[in-house]
Amino acid sequence: MATLKTTLTITSSDSTSDRLNVSVNDSLTTGNPTINLARTSVATGAATNILTSAGNSSITYVYIKNTNTDASHVLTLKDDAGNAFSDLGAEEFAIFPVKGGVGLECQASGADVIAEYGYWTKA
8 A cells, every 4th residue: 555645735815805825635545556647648539548437446536637738728527428527728637536436538629638647546
């Protein structure tokens, strides 16, 4: 088993009338399967599997980033049934848990996108 340390910091002085300053830390115990960091080309014509439902038997923590710098190239995240649940614009990223038995795929729009990703299975 391994430990994955996470930190999320969100700050803003002008998003609302109040100053925003949120910082949370956590340590997650992880095991196999895991992918530290990888990159894959994601096409516009078909979805690319990142995590299959058959290979995901436990909660899996996923990091994914749209590395493209062109604002018209979006990376859409979907479950393995093809249901879209998030769009990542140019250079945007997400970190989230995927329920065990559920897969993750992504598809580009505008043009092909290079997705950077990693995932770690909860032990």
